[in-house]
Amino acid sequence: MSVIRHPSTLDRASLKPRILHIGFGAFARAHPMVYLQEGIETAGGTWGVVAARLNSGVEDLDRLAEADHLYHVAEADGDQTQLREIGVLCGTCHPARDGADALPALIASGDLSVILLTITEKGYCTSGGALDLTHPGIRADLEGAEAPRTAIGVLVAGLARRRAAGQGGLTILSCDNQPANGRLTRRAVVGFARAQDPELAAWIEGTVRFPSSMVDRIVPAMTDSSRAEVAEALGRDDANAILCEPFRQWVVEDDFAGEAPPFAAGGALLVPDVEPFEDMKLRLLNGAHTTLAWAGQLLGYETVAEAMTDVPLCAAVRRLMLAEQAPTLDLPAGVDVADYAEDLLARFTNTRLHHRLDQIATDTSNKMPQRLFAPVEQSITAGRPWPVAAVAIACWVTGLQRLAPIADPRQEALRAAAASDRPVAGVLAVPGVIPPTLAHSSEFESEVTAAYDRIEAQGLSSVLSALMEAT
Structure with missing residues (x-):
């Protein structure tokens, strides 16, 4: 070295x-x-x-x-x-x-x-x-x-x-x-x-x-x-x-x-204006990180680099960035979002970094609004599909049920909601978790619930493989 x-x-x-x-x-x-x-x-x-x-x-x-x-x-x-x-x-x-x-x-x-x-x-x-x-x-x-x-x-x-x-x-x-x-x-x-x-x-x-x-x-x-x-x-x-x-x-x-x-x-x-760069980073890098954090742990991985060796999960993250998150951005001239996404994927595979998924997953309820909920809201308004984001949010709900507790300011309420008869509806109803506009969207809850049901019935690996085949 x-x-x-x-x-x-x-x-x-x-x-x-x-x-x-x-x-x-x-x-x-x-x-x-x-x-x-x-x-x-x-x-x-x-x-x-x-x-x-x-x-x-x-x-x-x-x-x-x-x-x-x-x-x-x-x-x-x-x-x-x-x-x-x-x-x-x-x-x-x-x-x-x-x-x-x-x-x-x-x-x-x-x-x-x-x-x-x-x-x-x-x-x-x-x-x-x-x-x-x-x-x-x-x-x-x-x-x-x-x-x-x-x-x-x-x-x-x-x-x-x-x-x-x-x-x-x-x-x-x-x-x-x-x-x-x-x-x-x-x-x-x-x-x-x-x-x-x-x-x-x-x-x-x-x-x-x-x-x-x-x-x-x-x-x-x-x-x-x-x-x-x-x-x-x-x-x-x-x-x-x-x-x-x-x-x-x-x-x-x-x-x-x-x-x-x-x-x-x-x-x-x-x-003069940070917002376009901020949105790109929050939605592509941080949105992908949150997706990897919960899906990766459910699949048995401990670090980002390990999770990126999972071919269907890696493909899902790429699709999330380019097909779902990128269209929600308004970027300055000269910024190539595709190059940025590919650079991120390469950075995620750095085996020298022991970037733990459970570390990334801390305080998820505070991170979801800007990383996944805001772009999902834009996709719903524009009539664009958002299947990977739905799976990512569903993985969060599933992880609240199956994984060891991870620090979150709403942890007690979230885990109680995830253990209820209607886990997705319960988690999304925890005060302060989702923006009011999404709270009134029947499509939002139904899509996340459908993704959660598929994970329960088929297993996460099969759900991710199906996403890759549909790309």
């Missing part, structure tokens, strides 16, 4: 805490930090990052501090590994270790300019595209008996201090897989502030920017095997290292409150 090393060339002593990254996990290490590393190496700058977690993860941050905030990203494919040393971190912060006051104080500091978020879909505490004021965490933060615990509460607490200190606005940039994630973040933050202090909400609306972004890089959870691979390539252990695929993409709305970090110099694409 060949190894190509890219040691950091940053003047780390010059870095200032100009970026705060909340939710600093594996994806943050392997994606935005790589762009920033290469951007500073290319264009210069003092853009140091403070890595923060809110709940778990104190030990992870401690390990980074013990390593002088240096770590490696191993980009692995075939017989080659590229090792990138990342040196953009200049500190870490966790309320449980550093006190509840630490993050709001950092947000109010004069050096800070950008806040990055990778807090997962549920971290925004939204419902129906707005802040969920009934969310227990949001209610507790608004009551104010204790320091805020949710990301939204922490952000607003910091922005309140920033305003009081006479500092200017900043940029809050979401890197989570949600449609229009910038607008959603803005609604959540402003909604919380409005419930607490309308004048603060008006200040946020006038001075804080919330650009949307689309991120793409497959970053599996680290395993003993992947840690051993990195150690072999590096020649020593790195407890903070991440192994991921070589491919990466970041499309960012060019809407910053002040100077933008050198993300573009590191390879990011700054554009």
Whole structure:
């Protein structure tokens, strides 16, 4: 195996805490930090990052501090590994270790300019595209008996201090897989502030920017095997290292409150409108991933690469992308969706990535709306068939019955519904699962029910083979 090393060339002593990254996990290490590393190496700058977690993860941050905030990203494919040393971190912060006051104080500091978020879909505490004021965490933060615990509460607490200190606005940039994630973040933050202090909400609306972004890089959870691979390539252990695929993409709305970090110099694409790229990624890559996650587990596979060896399942995923999802997209000139889909299929076969299907399947009820339900709704309106999506949704219902519990904010209600006499109708009726327009579509429920019945009667392998034959 060949190894190509890219040691950091940053003047780390010059870095200032100009970026705060909340939710600093594996994806943050392997994606935005790589762009920033290469951007500073290319264009210069003092853009140091403070890595923060809110709940778990104190030990992870401690390990980074013990390593002088240096770590490696191993980009692995075939017989080659590229090792990138990342040196953009200049500190870490966790309320449980550093006190509840630490993050709001950092947000109010004069050096800070950008806040990055990778807090997962549920971290925004939204419902129906707005802040969920009934969310227990949001209610507790608004009551104010204790320091805020949710990301939204922490952000607003910091922005309140920033305003009081006479500092200017900043940029809050979401890197989570949600449609229009910038607008959603803005609604959540402003909604919380409005419930607490309308004048603060008006200040946020006038001075804080919330650009949307689309991120793409497959970053599996680290395993003993992947840690051993990195150690072999590096020649020593790195407890903070991440192994991921070589491919990466970041499309960012060019809407910053002040100077933008050198993300573009590191390879990011700054554009006026992220939505077309976002829809392509959510529907093709993420929609395929959700399909593989549930169908693959039902067929006995553990990873994406293993599931892609199943010829009927692989054919179904290709058909989902090109025949069902692609026609729902409105893409800029020059974007070849067929090439993009074929590249995705090749990426999915990367055996160096142990991308577990049960990891992808977490929080499915939050992911289904943008990955499968929205394009299905467009297909129904246009009169186009959507047989693979129907099977994918039916696999979710079947998996809720047959597979071990997988983390989901609605898990208890979903599993109870899947165990009822009418499992498909029951799961689709769980509050917040499907959009109101689909809830009134008789075609939607009947097609998913028919797919579920075929899986029950014939077995999933036979159903997938029939789909392949009908292509």
